[in-house]
Amino acid sequence: MRTFLTFLAAYVLSQFYRSFLAVIAPELARELALDPQALGNMQAFWILGFVAMQFPVGWALDTLGPRRTVSAIMLAAVAGAALFARATSAFDLNLAMVLIGVGCSAIYMGAIYVFGRVNRPDRFALLCSWLLGIGTAGNLLAASPLAFAAETIGWRVSMLVLAALTAASALSVVLLIRDPPRLSAHGGDGFFAGIGEILATRALWPLLPLTAIGYSVILAERGLWAGPFFSEVYGLSPVERGNALLVMAAAMSAGAMIYGPLDKWFSTRKWVVASGSAMTAACFVLLGTRELSLTGATVTMAALGGFGMTYGVLMAHGRSFVPDRLLGRGITLLNVLFIGGAGLLQPLSGAFMTSMAGQPPAEAFATLHFGFGLLLLLALMVYLFSRDRRAET
Numbered sequence: 001m002r003t004f005l006t007f008l009a010a011y012v013l014s015q016f017y018r019s020f021l022a023v024i025a026p027e028l029a030r031e032l033a034l035d036p037q038a039l040g041n042m043q044a045f046w047i048l049g050f051v052a053m054q055f056p057v058g059w060a061l062d063t064l065g066p067r068r069t070v071s072a073i074m075l076a077a078v079a080g081a082a083l084f085a086r087a088t089s090a091f092d093l094n095l096a097m098v099l100i101g102v103g104c105s106a107i108y109m110g111a112i113y114v115f116g117r118v119n120r121p122d123r124f125a126l127l128c129s130w131l132l133g134i135g136t137a138g139n140l141l142a143a144s145p146l147a148f149a150a151e152t153i154g155w156r157v158s159m160l161v162l163a164a165l166t167a168a169s170a171l172s173v174v175l176l177i178r179d180p181p182r183l184s185a186h187g188g189d190g191f192f193a194g195i196g197e198i199l200a201t202r203a204l205w206p207l208l209p210l211t212a213i214g215y216s217v218i219l220a221e222r223g224l225w226a227g228p229f230f231s232e233v234y235g236l237s238p239v240e241r242g243n244a245l246l247v248m249a250a251a252m253s254a255g256a257m258i259y260g261p262l263d264k265w266f267s268t269r270k271w272v273v274a275s276g277s278a279m280t281a282a283c284f285v286l287l288g289t290r291e292l293s294l295t296g297a298t299v300t301m302a303a304l305g306g307f308g309m310t311y312g313v314l315m316a317h318g319r320s321f322v323p324d325r326l327l328g329r330g331i332t333l334l335n336v337l338f339i340g341g342a343g344l345l346q347p348l349s350g351a352f353m354t355s356m357a358g359q360p361p362a363e364a365f366a367t368l369h370f371g372f373g374l375l376l377l378l379a380l381m382v383y384l385f386s387r388d389r390r391a392e393t
């Protein structure tokens with residue numbers, strides 16, 4: 001329990017950092033003269049820092065252990081949050097987001113590395129999903145509370161507070177986490193050692209498109225476009241926008257926790273993920289093809305967030321094909337796809353929204369949402385050819 005709670009506190013901050021831009025994006029755009037492309041790029045720089053560290057993180061987890069790996073890397077997020085608070089240009093913000101992405105890169109991976117090494121296989125999806133679900137409270141902090149803080153003390157002071165909290169969390173990892181026993185063989189000493197062996201596992205191949213798309217569309221929507229969508233299409237104020245995003249964040253948290261035991265209850269991982277992905281795609285298509293009331297749009301956003309949190313079960317599906325000696329590199333390879341897909345999707349979506357600047361906002365966002373739904377359906381079609389793996393005891 002101590003280990004879970006320590007990683008949970010750190011992961012709440014990681015979730016905050018990947019979604020806070022959606023709340024303050026309009027204020028950043030006005031104060032620093034940022035266009036939609038610049039906003040899309042900013043989130044992509046977070047992803048760049050995060051993804052660039054995944055293979056080094058995998059090597060470090062297998063070689064050095066999670067205690068030193070997670071705590072040391074988190075210090076980059078402390079520096080990034082402090083720089084963000086003092087930013088005066090898009091360059092400053094982009095550099096800050098790279099540092100924050102680097103600092104967040106080892107938190108969830110360190111936690112699930114420990115789960116995969118010291119817990120029974122049938123509990124892996126449960127622990128991953130519950131960490132994700134409860135940790136998604138960071139999304140709740142990056143909704144109404146952040147909007148309120150930004151209006152009262154300003155977004156700059158708010159980010160300095162987050163820098164201090166991140167430093168405290170890194171210290172708690174040093175003091176409270178214990179490394180699992182090291183395996184005598186861990187797949188070589190290089191960052192990329194063992195990656196070829198993992199990629200040669202044919203059973204993983206049908207999972208890869210959905211791994212790259214499924215979480216990416218949720219991250220892009222919650223982390224970047226949901227705020228501007230409610231602001232430009234429905235004219236919501238910052239606090240009203242934060243309240244709408246709070247509903248979506250709460251649904252994401254609940255959805256991740258509900259997914260946790262489903263693979264064990266239904267004796268399938270494949271069909272749990274497939275069903276949730278299909279419902280998520282349907283919500284995106286609905287946003288792209290219907291003119292919804294504010295209530296309808298809020299409910300649909302909440303539904304796509306809740307159904308879309310298949311991350312933990314899909315990670316467990318992929319982890320089942322990876323040997324323990326390559327666990328660190330295996331889970332970080334999957335995470336490269338989970339997060340790296342968003343690294344491509346967000347700047348592309350930013351470029352698309354910039355190209356739609358002359359169109360009514362409702363039309364531009366409808367096309368964006370329909371495109372997200374179509375991408376998800378295409379990835380799901382490939383995933384249907386995957387081999388199911390049940391929750392082993």
